[in-house]
Amino acid sequence: MTTTRAEPQPADFADVRTTNLAVVLRHLRAHGPSSRAAIAASTGLTKATVSSLTADLIDHRLLRESGPSGNRIGRPATVLALDGSAYASIGLQIFAGQVTALAVDYSGDQLLLWHRALSAKRPTSEIISLAQRAASRVRQQGRHVLGLTVALPNTFPRTGLREQVSGSLRQKDLVVSVAEHAALAAVAEQRHGGHAGADLAYVSGAAGLEAGLIIDGHLLRGGRLGRFKLGPAGTPTLEDQAGIEPLLRRALPDFDPEALADAGPAVEQVAIRARVGDTVTLAALKHTGGYLGQGLAVLTDLVGPEVIVLGDHFATLAPWLIPALNLSGPPVTASTLGLHAAALGGALSHLDQVDTGRIPRPVG
Amino acid sequence: MTTTRAEPQPADFADVRTTNLAVVLRHLRAHGPSSRAAIAASTGLTKATVSSLTADLIDHRLLRESGPSGNRIGRPATVLALDGSAYASIGLQIFAGQVTALAVDYSGDQLLLWHRALSAKRPTSEIISLAQRAASRVRQQGRHVLGLTVALPNTFPRTGLREQVSGSLRQKDLVVSVAEHAALAAVAEQRHGGHAGADLAYVSGAAGLEAGLIIDGHLLRGGRLGRFKLGPAGTPTLEDQAGIEPLLRRALPDFDPEALADAGPAVEQVAIRARVGDTVTLAALKHTGGYLGQGLAVLTDLVGPEVIVLGDHFATLAPWLIPALNLSGPPVTASTLGLHAAALGGALSHLDQVDTGRIPRPVG
Numbered sequence: 001m002t003t004t005r006a007e008p009q010p011a012d013f014a015d016v017r018t019t020n021l022a023v024v025l026r027h028l029r030a031h032g033p034s035s036r037a038a039i040a041a042s043t044g045l046t047k048a049t050v051s052s053l054t055a056d057l058i059d060h061r062l063l064r065e066s067g068p069s070g071n072r073i074g075r076p077a078t079v080l081a082l083d084g085s086a087y088a089s090i091g092l093q094i095f096a097g098q099v100t101a102l103a104v105d106y107s108g109d110q111l112l113l114w115h116r117a118l119s120a121k122r123p124t125s126e127i128i129s130l131a132q133r134a135a136s137r138v139r140q141q142g143r144h145v146l147g148l149t150v151a152l153p154n155t156f157p158r159t160g161l162r163e164q165v166s167g168s169l170r171q172k173d174l175v176v177s178v179a180e181h182a183a184l185a186a187v188a189e190q191r192h193g194g195h196a197g198a199d200l201a202y203v204s205g206a207a208g209l210e211a212g213l214i215i216d217g218h219l220l221r222g223g224r225l226g227r228f229k230l231g232p233a234g235t236p237t238l239e240d241q242a243g244i245e246p247l248l249r250r251a252l253p254d255f256d257p258e259a260l261a262d263a264g265p266a267v268e269q270v271a272i273r274a275r276v277g278d279t280v281t282l283a284a285l286k287h288t289g290g291y292l293g294q295g296l297a298v299l300t301d302l303v304g305p306e307v308i309v310l311g312d313h314f315a316t317l318a319p320w321l322i323p324a325l326n327l328s329g330p331p332v333t334a335s336t337l338g339l340h341a342a343a344l345g346g347a348l349s350h351l352d353q354v355d356t357g358r359i360p361r362p363v364g
Numbered sequence: 365m366t367t368t369r370a371e372p373q374p375a376d377f378a379d380v381r382t383t384n385l386a387v388v389l390r391h392l393r394a395h396g397p398s399s400r401a402a403i404a405a406s407t408g409l410t411k412a413t414v415s416s417l418t419a420d421l422i423d424h425r426l427l428r429e430s431g432p433s434g435n436r437i438g439r440p441a442t443v444l445a446l447d448g449s450a451y452a453s454i455g456l457q458i459f460a461g462q463v464t465a466l467a468v469d470y471s472g473d474q475l476l477l478w479h480r481a482l483s484a485k486r487p488t489s490e491i492i493s494l495a496q497r498a499a500s501r502v503r504q505q506g507r508h509v510l511g512l513t514v515a516l517p518n519t520f521p522r523t524g525l526r527e528q529v530s531g532s533l534r535q536k537d538l539v540v541s542v543a544e545h546a547a548l549a550a551v552a553e554q555r556h557g558g559h560a561g562a563d564l565a566y567v568s569g570a571a572g573l574e575a576g577l578i579i580d581g582h583l584l585r586g587g588r589l590g591r592f593k594l595g596p597a598g599t600p601t602l603e604d605q606a607g608i609e610p611l612l613r614r615a616l617p618d619f620d621p622e623a624l625a626d627a628g629p630a631v632e633q634v635a636i637r638a639r640v641g642d643t644v645t646l647a648a649l650k651h652t653g654g655y656l657g658q659g660l661a662v663l664t665d666l667v668g669p670e671v672i673v674l675g676d677h678f679a680t681l682a683p684w685l686i687p688a689l690n691l692s693g694p695p696v697t698a699s700t701l702g703l704h705a706a707a708l709g710g711a712l713s714h715l716d717q718v719d720t721g722r723i724p725r726p727v728g
Binding site: 235 | 379380383575577579580582584585586587588589591592593594595599602655658659661662663664665666667668
């Protein structure tokens, strides 16, 4: 998912084949089921090469032959389609007082979505336990687990977590990674959120105020929007002005800070009050939106995204926040991915491995 | 220089050769003159392949055979070294009331550095005229001009400039581009400034307050540091607080705004006053440094550079600005590239074409 820039490696014929496997897979992902002749015509590969590549992909259970294609005179050509059944990957996230596990297969179909209440006492063992159970279930379904990513807010302690999760899963070629919540949500947004290929910023209120930034196809480190501060000593941070918790305190006179483990219901409460025109709530949303707009202007000046996506809690409140942003920059939209975007992004990020043509042997 | 992400292309044997040419070139750039056997041992290519590749590169005048290598028993091996003589590229910049042209050859040696006073009336024709003369001179030296980049401040009108420059140079395969001053200075800093491969931010006072950002090897669009503003309506921008012109107004009671076409002498004046402890000047530098530090903290939170380089006018004033930044982030250093870093970066950016192994025929 993140690109490392090592010394260039010499190319050989295995590289050529890997590249061409990737070309065939991406053609089918982009254009849907196609005949071998159509793949050859569109990619510039010879028919013989396409036959050999697709035989290999069928053997790996990444393609299957389906019915003949229409619009054809004479003998119908067999159509090849992506087959997601052999490979899967898993994303976990810690958000809203829960640990969530989500698995997708190679064709992007969701295999499972589990939520478990997270106790403050033993979060690491709960993450490990859910990771183990999700991996077992996916394997029972006859799928090879390519990877597992744990999405964490910046505030969550992560020392040794990757190694502990990896050790508990007992599968050598299963890649385990740990990454930022907002960054992984941005990955999901770019793949499944209707912004494929766009440079985007995903704004998350999951832990303070963070942004996931994908620029030129690269996920940037950083995105710590909430810590912005420009002014004399004692100036509040952007999170103080535009974060979800300060908004709840301003908007809900009876706000209970104990409820912050899962801010979701309180955020819904704000939306309900705003809908009926509660003036205190509307003023709080205007305050939040105004400062959020200033932060997003800074972000836009600095990295120039093509679209800004308000995620999770901010998506719920987007009808009131967007008009208050006062932003002369890229379009701002509300995410439609809901509250488990980071888990989805974590799972999706492992499927890139297959798309590059480096294909492990499937199980079974 | 900027990467475009098109559909993946099928690989063939020409690609393999291109990749391997690039591997040999980069090996020699990284490790200095080497024997064919050493190149083979280090890259994993066979000796026969290395012989064929290096013959091609010698034919293109990109390598030359030099004396035998030492430390060897028996017949001495011929050593191959990069030969920069066949290819060159040109960078132009508009800065400090001048148009500057700089040419480098493929080995990075500077071929020319010209400055011409820029009249406000006909800047475009002066750019074109200097571009033509620089290209002629480089060709007279028997070099093939790969490309020419014009570095411009954000404020400079650029409509049609690229096409006009390109048309005036009458060489089909000469790539002409126009890019941001700070971005190209960042490229120079990353290649020649002792920060090779680092994620860096180059801070320029050439036009307001801009940053060139290179993250994960990619040049980001944006970097418009000076427009940052967080606060109620009427809050000054970061450029108002930390730009070069406001600094000159604060630090020099007798500052003449007419002198702004070239702020260099006034910036030197500030440095002289600071050195003798002038309290007004030191207070102005502290004010500038304090706000600049806040802006750089925001930049660091958002994109996480590994090093921040104060460039051009900021480099001159770095001894007083750096202590005032109060930045708990990456190290901050002063650029040692002087005032033509953007022209250098513009020239260097075209040499990448050769490093990727896509090598045009040289002249002569």
